[in-house]
Amino acid sequence: MIPPEQSDLSAIMSWMERIRPSDLAQRFAREGGFDAESFQPCLPGFAGHISAVDGSNAMVLESGSFSVAAVRAVETTFHLGARVHAGETPLRLVRIGPEKTNEGYEDLYFECFGDDPLEPLENEDRSRAAAVLRDTLEYWTLSRVAAILGEGDVLLIDGTLRVNHGALRQVMKRILTDARRKGVHIAAVTKAATSTWGDGIPIVQSAEALARESGIHGPWYLEIPPHLLDAVHHREWHFESVYVASLHRCSPRAFKVDLPEGCGTTEVSAVFSALSAYADDGRVTGYPYPLFDAHRLAAITADQTESVRQELRGRMAGMGMQESDYTSYFGDYHDEFARY
CATH class of the missing domain: 1.20.5 (Single alpha-helices involved in coiled-coils or other helix-helix interfaces)
Structure with missing residues (x-):
């Protein structure tokens, strides 16, 4: 094997030095206006229900002109540490291509929400199309679960409070509005966050570095001010306030957590109490295990x-x-x- 070009290796390492500077914690604190008091403890005690929703997609057949994708979504609900309910959608098969727009998406959207999507789904990027089809089932499941949860319960989403297609924007707004009216808390947890600050420096790793520098031990959460975040496309498709949280004292990692915009201090504290209460599974210490359970149930093997x-x-x-x-x-x- 021919070894990689040395200049390419050097370019990669130069970028790593840029996003992981020796003074990362200090720069993050200065730019974000953080100090040790900015880290809030996750208070113990949560007696409500906590539900998690996740979805999965897989390509079943692929040809030059079209593909067939399988998609499904699941929900799983816990109370006092035990799973009390789980359910899943049927496994749906949708053809992607060769037309410019996806006719199957319109049918699926109508089945889920009773009306036509405001924007068509383009078939050109088949992987993205499959992800949007999966998201559609996820949001349908979210709306159904939110309708049966009660005040003070928590509904978890795997990923972000950010839609990946314009037609889902109104769906997400409706879910968040209905949940707030009922007093149901919604949070989204990202396993691999893409959010950055300072033109490319990862948010989660920066918060972890500052916590270590400040002698802060988990569980904690840190609110990230909007001005610190790098610009994102389609801001109108975002509905979140951004936090970073370490949910267990032995957690090897922190996670980005999105809460709906406008949450009060009491609601924020209640959500992180629930997340930390369900983050002590030894298999994935620090990660909310209702989401882990939903992931395992949703995965199309x-x-x-x-x-x-x-x-x-x-x-x-x-x-x-x-x-x-x-x-x-x-x-x-x-x-x-x-x-x-």
Whole structure:
């Protein structure tokens, strides 16, 4: 193997030095106006219900002109540390392409929300289209769960309070409005946050560095002022106030947590009490385990994907397609390359 170009390695390391400077904690404190008092403790005690929603998508078939994606969403609900309910949507199959816009999305959106999407879903980026289809089922599940939770309960989302498609903006606004009216708290937890400050410096790692420098031990949370965050596209698709939180004293990592804009101090404190109360699972210490449970239930495994693929192949055979036809439509030459 030819080794990588030394100048390329140097360029990468130069960037790493830029986003991880030796004075990271001090710069973060100065630019954000933080000190040790900025870190708030997660107070003990939460007796309500906490529900988590997650979704999954997988490509079942891919050809040059179109793909078939499988999507689903799940919810799981805990009370006093024990799971009391779990449910999932049917596994849905949607064709992506070759048309410019996705007709299946319009059907799915109508099934979920009873009206037509305000914006079509473009098929050009198939991975993004599959993610939007998944999000649609997730938001439908969110709306159903929010309707049955009560005052003081918490509803968790895997990811952010940021929609990835314009048609979902009104759906998210409606979910947040209905939840606030009922007194249901909503929070989104990001496993791999992309938010930055200072033109590219990661927010979560900066907060972790400042906590260490200040001698702050978890569980804690830190509110990030909007002016500190780097600019983002489609600000009108965002609904969040941003926090960083370390949810357990033994947690190896902190996480970005989004709460709806306009939350009061009491509501914020209640949410982080709930998150820390459910962050002591030894498998994922510091991560809210209702979300971990939802992730495990939602994941479309390789075996499940293959089972759906074989079901489709069987039906294709029933309509007269030969193996050579299937290979012509869905064969991947990378599989041939991998043999050598």
